[in-house]
Amino acid sequence: xFKKVRQIAxxxxxxxxxxxxxxxxxxxxxxxxxxxxxxxxxxxxxxxxEGNEYKKVGYEEKVGHFNTFSRLKTDEERTNPECLSCHxxxxxxxxKKGKSxxxxxIENVTCEACHGPGDGYVKVKKNYKGKxxxxxxxxMKSDPLEARRAQFEAGGRIAGVNSPKTVKEQCLECHxxxxxxxxxxxxxxxxxxxxxxxxxxxxxxxxxxxxxIAKLSAADKKKAQDEGIAANDPILYSPxxx
Ligand code: HEC
Ligand code: HEC
Ligand code: HEC
Numbered sequence: 327x328f329k330k331v332r333q334i335a336x337x338x339x340x341x342x343x344x345x346x347x348x349x350x351x352x353x354x355x356x357x358x359x360x361x362x363x364x365x366x367x368x369x370x371x372x373x374x375x376e377g378n379e380y381k382k383v384g385y386e387e388k389v390g391h392f393n394t395f396s397r398l399k400t401d402e403e404r405t406n407p408e409c410l411s412c413h414x415x416x417x418x419x420x421x422k423k424g425k426s427x428x429x430x431x432i433e434n435v436t437c438e439a440c441h442g443p444g445d446g447y448v449k450v451k452k453n454y455k456g457k458x459x460x461x462x463x464x465x466m467k468s469d470p471l472e473a474r475r476a477q478f479e480a481g482g483r484i485a486g487v488n489s490p491k492t493v494k495e496q497c498l499e500c501h502x503x504x505x506x507x508x509x510x511x512x513x514x515x516x517x518x519x520x521x522x523x524x525x526x527x528x529x530x531x532x533x534x535x536x537x538x539i540a541k542l543s544a545a546d547k548k549k550a551q552d553e554g555i556a557a558n559d560p561i562l563y564s565p566x567x568x
Contacts, residue, residue: 359443359481361416363424366444367437395433404428412500415439442483450480470535486559
């Protein structure tokens with residue numbers, strides 16, 4: 327038993343190494359972490375900390391990802407795994423906080439639907455390397471590349487940066503462009519228009535890491551992309567919203 331586990335670990339290690347892309351291609355680690363529901367993301371939602379990104383872009387009102395569960399009207403729909411796969415988060419995954427009373431999932435398409443389970447990152451943020459509650463904020467200023475690496479190692483996921491998926495591929499987990507798509511919502515015929523929808527959903531803002539990446543040499547930028555800490559998806563070079 328132990329031997330087998332070790333063999334798998336070694337094989338995994340070789341794969342990992344030979345892939346060259348290192349942890350950018352390795353998102354399986356994220357599955358070991360637990361989901362926290364909205365509670366885990368509250369720093370991002372209030373003015374006093376690093377960003378008011380969501381309030382600023384009117385994320386909640388315009389995109390409606392936070393209201394997707396209210397579309398499900400009957401108990402049958404609210405427990406139907408088909409509907410929940412697109413209208414809810416973390417279906418059948420490990421959930422620490424925010425579980426729905428209807429089953430093992432978090433209601434709505436929340437931050438963690440796209441950014442992965444939050445509990446690893448929250449721990450890093452609260453006590454980075456056991457150095458106390460300000461250590462991570464300091465690291466974000468002194469070495470934002472290392473800070474982003476620490477986020478990712480703690481399970482954080484950003485499509486087009488450290489995820490094997492591009493942003494568009496991530497959207498297409500729940501949206502569809504082709505009226506004849508095999509997987510689509512039975513209740514609407516609305517087609518996904520990537521650029522248009524991304525523009526509405528775009529909640530990036532320019533921060534330390536973007537400034538640092540902008541100043542890297544082409545070779546260093548390529549290296550940061552290979553390591554999964556700089557964007558490798560062209561849509562992410564579209565201008566930031568004002
Ligand atoms: C493949 C993902 C997916 C599945 C499966 C899915 N939905 Fe949806 N649903 C969506 C998306 C995406 C939208 C919004 C589309 C848009 O506005 O572009 C939506 C919209 C809706 C709407 C609003 C329709 C409107 O006219 O505004 C309702 C109601 C709805 N879904 C109910 C359901 C129910 C009930 C189920 C299960 C039987 C379900 N959905 C399954 C992705 C899905
Ligand atoms: C539908 C998927 C989706 C949802 C839901 C979502 N995001 Fe994002 N998020 C993205 C994408 C795509 C980007 C762009 C990646 C980038 O900027 O590098 C992004 C970028 C970000 C960034 C900037 C990251 C960086 O370093 O550039 C932060 C911070 C962020 N999201 C936090 C959140 C929070 C908090 C929530 C919930 C309130 C949330 N996101 C909900 C997809 C999503
Ligand atoms: C986990 C499933 C899921 C993912 C992933 C997802 N969406 Fe959605 N999205 C939905 C659902 C469900 C709705 C319907 C919201 C409603 O009206 O209830 C929706 C609605 C939207 C809307 C509002 C559309 C309208 O008709 O007004 C936009 C814009 C949007 N999504 C953008 C994106 C973008 C951009 C991405 C990729 C970065 C993305 N979504 C990824 C499930 C998802």
